[in-house]
Amino acid sequence: MNDETTERAAPDVPATRRGRSEAVIRARLLQAIFERRLPPGEKLTEERLAELFGVSRTVVRQALARLAQDGIVEQHPNRGAFVAAPSRADARHVLEARAVVEPEVAHALACRCGAEALARLRRHVARENAARAAGDRGTLVRLTGEFHVALAEEAGNPVFVRLLTELHALSSLAILLYARGEHAACPPSEHGDILGAIERGDADQATRLMREHIAHVAAEMDLSEPEDRPTDLAQALGITPRTRQRSR
Numbered sequence: 001m002n003d004e005t006t007e008r009a010a011p012d013v014p015a016t017r018r019g020r021s022e023a024v025i026r027a028r029l030l031q032a033i034f035e036r037r038l039p040p041g042e043k044l045t046e047e048r049l050a051e052l053f054g055v056s057r058t059v060v061r062q063a064l065a066r067l068a069q070d071g072i073v074e075q076h077p078n079r080g081a082f083v084a085a086p087s088r089a090d091a092r093h094v095l096e097a098r099a100v101v102e103p104e105v106a107h108a109l110a111c112r113c114g115a116e117a118l119a120r121l122r123r124h125v126a127r128e129n130a131a132r133a134a135g136d137r138g139t140l141v142r143l144t145g146e147f148h149v150a151l152a153e154e155a156g157n158p159v160f161v162r163l164l165t166e167l168h169a170l171s172s173l174a175i176l177l178y179a180r181g182e183h184a185a186c187p188p189s190e191h192g193d194i195l196g197a198i199e200r201g202d203a204d205q206a207t208r209l210m211r212e213h214i215a216h217v218a219a220e221m222d223l224s225e226p227e228d229r230p231t232d233l234a235q236a237l238g239i240t241p242r243t244r245q246r247s248r
């Protein structure tokens, strides 16, 4: 009657069934990370994940390796895998890259967006609005990031899709870490405005709105380095090193 049991399993229910693929594990981990059930810095234990998903550690290792390639997971030789915690500098670099790539994506899409693609993107924005209205911040951060990847998918350039998949993931982690207020994520109504310009085929307007949108996302984060940060160990410890006198 239905074949949706896999998709509908609640995230906290241990999956004892065998045969979960690496892709499923990756998707579930990503969802949990963006919805903040697994915060940046959290340890991801191979044995435990293998047990929960009912797979071998090899499969878990593959899933973690892929997430590490995308910058979502950090792997340390003797300590294991952790949810990545991008630095402020990492976050600035990601936003700079997005500011270059994403206006191009919006421009390309405004020149070629079909009715089906537009309907999909409109449905996506409706889900964002529902999450915002419900105060479900984790879902909102995830959905707003996925919107940007969806634009790249509909623009039909697979290189942009790969780039934005990685940039979106790092952006979402940075938002979780460095948001100034509770509302950070993409500002309300801006996705709808960008879609409006795309729908009218107004490529210049879509480009401009996307550029401004990325600037607004950046403004919602505190990405300045803490001031007066000690620059070396001696300074951090408050010790003035003695200058060595060389006899000669």
Ligand SMILES: [Zn+2]
Pocket: 144, 147, 148, 186, 187, 191, 213
């Ligand atoms: Zn956005």
